[in-house]
Amino acid sequence: MARATVHDLASAAGVSLATIDRVLNHRGGVRPATIEKVEQAMAKLNYRRDMAAAMLAKQQEYRFVFLVPVGVNTFMRNLAGEAIRLSELSAAERVSIRVIEIPPFDDDRLAEILNGLDAGTTSGVAVVATENAQVRQAIDRLAGRGIPVVTLVSDVPSSRRAHFVGIDNSAAGRTAGSLMGRFLTGRKGRIAVLAGSMLLRDHVERHFGFERVLRTEYPDLVTLPVIEGRDNGAIAQDLLGKLLDQNDDIIGLYSIGGGNRGVIAALKQRNAGTRICVIAHELTAHCREALVDGTFDAILNQDPGHEARSAMRVLRALTDGQPIDPGQERIRIDIYLRDNLP
Amino acid sequence: MARATVHDLASAAGVSLATIDRVLNHRGGVRPATIEKVEQAMAKLNYRRDMAAAMLAKQQEYRFVFLVPVGVNTFMRNLAGEAIRLSELSAAERVSIRVIEIPPFDDDRLAEILNGLDAGTTSGVAVVATENAQVRQAIDRLAGRGIPVVTLVSDVPSSRRAHFVGIDNSAAGRTAGSLMGRFLTGRKGRIAVLAGSMLLRDHVERHFGFERVLRTEYPDLVTLPVIEGRDNGAIAQDLLGKLLDQNDDIIGLYSIGGGNRGVIAALKQRNAGTRICVIAHELTAHCREALVDGTFDAILNQDPGHEARSAMRVLRALTDGQPIDPGQERIRIDIYLRDNLP
DNA sequence: CTGAAAGCGCTTACAG
DNA sequence: CTGAAAGCGCTTACAG
Numbered sequence A, B: 001m002a003r004a005t006v007h008d009l010a011s012a013a014g015v016s017l018a019t020i021d022r023v024l025n026h027r028g029g030v031r032p033a034t035i036e037k038v039e040q041a042m043a044k045l046n047y048r049r050d051m052a053a054a055m056l057a058k059q060q061e062y063r064f065v066f067l068v069p070v071g072v073n074t075f076m077r078n079l080a081g082e083a084i085r086l087s088e089l090s091a092a093e094r095v096s097i098r099v100i101e102i103p104p105f106d107d108d109r110l111a112e113i114l115n116g117l118d119a120g121t122t123s124g125v126a127v128v129a130t131e132n133a134q135v136r137q138a139i140d141r142l143a144g145r146g147i148p149v150v151t152l153v154s155d156v157p158s159s160r161r162a163h164f165v166g167i168d169n170s171a172a173g174r175t176a177g178s179l180m181g182r183f184l185t186g187r188k189g190r191i192a193v194l195a196g197s198m199l200l201r202d203h204v205e206r207h208f209g210f211e212r213v214l215r216t217e218y219p220d221l222v223t224l225p226v227i228e229g230r231d232n233g234a235i236a237q238d239l240l241g242k243l244l245d246q247n248d249d250i251i252g253l254y255s256i257g258g259g260n261r262g263v264i265a266a267l268k269q270r271n272a273g274t275r276i277c278v279i280a281h282e283l284t285a286h287c288r289e290a291l292v293d294g295t296f297d298a299i300l301n302q303d304p305g306h307e308a309r310s311a312m313r314v315l316r317a318l319t320d321g322q323p324i325d326p327g328q329e330r331i332r333i334d335i336y337l338r339d340n341l342p
Numbered sequence C, D: 001c002t003g004a005a006a007g008c009g010c011t012t013a014c015a016g
Helices: A006-013 A017-024 A032-045 A051-058 A074-093 A107-116 A133-144 A169-183 A201-217 A233-246 A260-269 A285-292 A304-320 B006-013 B017-024 B032-045 B051-058 B074-093 B107-116 B133-144 B169-183 B201-217 B233-246 B260-269 B285-292 B304-320
Strands: A062-069 A095-102 A124-127 A149-152 A163-165 A189-195 A221-223 A250-255 A277-281 A298-301 A334-336 B062-069 B095-102 B124-127 B149-152 B163-165 B189-195 B221-223 B250-255 B277-281 B298-301 B334-336
Touching (some): A006 A017, A017 A032, A051 B051, A062 A074, A062 A107, A062 A304, A074 A304, A074 B051, A095 A107, A095 A304, A107 A124, A133 A149, A149 A304, A163 A304, A169 A201, A169 A250, A169 A277, A169 A298, A169 B169, A189 A201, A189 A233, A201 A221, A233 A250, A233 A260, A250 A260, A260 A277, A260 A285, A277 A285, A285 A298, A334 B334, B006 B017, B006 B032, B017 B032, B062 B107, B062 B304, B074 B304, B095 B107, B107 B133, B124 B304, B133 B149, B149 B304, B163 B304, B169 B201, B169 B250, B169 B277, B189 B201, B201 B221, B233 B260, B250 B260, B260 B277, B260 B285, B277 B285
Parallel strands (some): A062 A095, A124 A149, A189 A221, A189 A250, A250 A277, A277 A298, B062 B124, B124 B149, B149 B163, B189 B250, B250 B277, B277 B298
Antiparallel strands (some): A298 A334
């Protein structure tokens, strides 16, 4: 027996297709008694709606916008690239993704772009957001107009965003702390910490998790005050270089954000790559190379391809009022050693 | 301008819908000149086929079979569970998944079931296979009948399976070796290795990778001969217990396969959980608990949910002759410490 | 509050 | 080798 269709429902309930559709989609304007009849027919025939047919009939189109701060940051570049690739792949499923590159560290511009989005042609927004009053307000305004917003990579929990697509950043920091502690078993010394900016929630959370583990579990490892390289290789190289020159007891480095090309250069200049235990984030091409040649000891990663796909699936579910599969949408903290590189 | 449809193509090329469909689906029986015209129209109008509409018209149904050896092995249970869950979720997309539980370590029965599959109602098969002549032959026979087969968790590379859904097991073994080596920095001693069976390719590969790293990079750590617990808690507990009692210089354990409830019991009985560095596979409920309480030091995991979904996507792509996205289908070797548990 | 009819973008016998 | 027409399972004006 083939699966039941709306026609089967209609004849079983003794009503027309239009009425079936009304109760299926909760459009209202149907007598309770009629609703009852239809629901009984649904249960009896074990009716399950064919989504593809519904999409086709509705001429449904998803128009999503992805906002990514693409400067010199390779990870963000990769993320934008994955979103563009996804947009091509999912054209056959009637979803279009417009990727807008925004200047990094420019809250005003970000808020402006969010506010300028056309509600008529935008069915959902994914944004690598910053924690800023105007940005939050812009997110809330979109949500108010019924446009679902998901935050990507860095969350804005106080906003009305519907979902966060990214890793648990304090867990990532704790993981970095544990690896550092275990890799430096039996040694005593100071640990340098380089972030992009302590105004970015994801960086702050990673730092918090890292500190917490080191202080409570590895008291022989003492962290230095965070230096901020603005996710920029040149600045990072300069700041880290000075720090290394001033402190000869540094045995570990946690690189929280971007600018790792500068980190690698600073370490190599001083032949410090193997002496110092380095844990960094994001498996970009240069980080990968540093892991292979022994300059880096571990890399924590979030998969930009998975994040782009997850953001799309979540936005689609949100627009359709469908449920989200938490297991599928959880973004893992990938740990890479030299041995499990993809 | 809305996207082009088959109607637009037909009028642009001056042919009928049927002809458009013939060239779109390479059905043959069309004059080269006509094909040419249609292809030009496709290029000019930037035509992209609407998959949902095609599915609907074709009344396409995917009927997949998943074969999973479910005995006492929790990971396999979880995998079967994920496949069942997936089957419910994807009913709306017209894919049905029949999960067949097979007795573990029974090659004859597995081959028999594979051979008994009805080619008429089976559009694809995912199987946790063993490396056995009859099993391989059964896989090859299915492939010969045009039914795509993917291997799950453990590969049979010499067969005609179309794809392998699982982790790189030698890389997993190397990862275990590196973690063990680094966690035991500065210490000397023997390392126990417990597998399920050295007749299982995935276990052999993990062992190989592990040995390789230890011998070449950590010569102070010497592995003992592998003991085989048949993925069974009781047997594992017994064998490992004896080994621990006979060797008081064991400082590490690599648990390659299942039966970790027995491993945990053997360690706890001897108060050896914290003294011995333990690395195990698969984040099942009891392994998770052992990680949290410090009995285990790291867990390598493959995500059964991801594997089930990946197998389904790959089988679907294979049936449709669509391309596979390697980035999306690569199964990661997840490393879990206490800190990045989901 | 309810229904008849047309249409979404494809595919599929069937006829020529 | 090619085409006209019907149909897949839904939704949507429109009419009543």
